Amino acid sequence: MRDLGNSDNELTEEKWQAILDNDSSFNDIFFYAVKTTGIFCRPSCKSRAPKKENVLIFKNANQALSANFRPCKRCKPTGERLPDEVWISQITKYIDSNFHDKLTLQTLADVCHGSPYHLQRTFKRVIGISPNEYIEHTRINKAIELLIHTNTPIATIGLAVGMKNTAYFVTLFKKKIGITPNEYRILHNDGGL
Missing domain, CATH: 1.10.10.60 (Homeodomain-like)
Known part of the structure; x- marks a missing residue:
């Protein structure tokens, strides 16, 4: 069992590494958003790695959408085409x-x-x-x-x-x-x- 921190929405070192490694095994565990672009992704997204200080963590796509982030066109975190x-x-x-x-x-x-x-x-x-x-x-x-x-x-x-x-x-x-x-x-x- 992975130790993802005390909060589902906390950016732990393990989550950060999953983003950097485009680790698809984390896709159903969390989503990440980038404050500077207003876009959210799956951990496996092959887009350029964001700056760590600009990353927010969400436990599901609906949370990210509710926070006014838009789904990534590349990894389609909501399953829908933008x-x-x-x-x-x-x-x-x-x-x-x-x-x-x-x-x-x-x-x-x-x-x-x-x-x-x-x-x-x-x-x-x-x-x-x-x-x-x-x-x-x-x-x-x-x-x-x-x-x-x-x-x-x-x-x-x-x-x-x-x-x-x-x-x-x-x-x-x-x-x-x-x-x-x-x-x-x-x-x-x-x-x-």
Whole structure:
């Protein structure tokens, strides 16, 4: 008999190791959720290992659902398939909150528990643009807010929205908006700068 701790909902070392090892023998014993993604999984899920401090333990899927966690698209902890629209909504929320980080198709697939190929196809079908185009759109919109409402230098704005290369930031901005970030700032200065 396994010693799973005093509480069914406690993250013991044994449960943590089961998550790290994707141990299917624990699948009927507990589920785990990741606070930063809002997703819950079976211990056997092959998704990227979460940070230990972000993990919550549940004794069943209904507990996780009641705590407003969504089922993983990869391991299907409720036995049901997550609708594509719900899955893509998870991904867009993640992008909206993490646009300043390096975001790749693989990163998004890992975080939202799917394959990069399926993510690319499904995202484009549901949203109408690729994940990369959505990321660019989000970054440009955040840059516009900073250009209008701050005196922050252009290079710093680029960094703040996840673009380390200033020349690339300026080029992308001009391609998407039609003018450079500096020209945009001059045209849309709200008088408060």
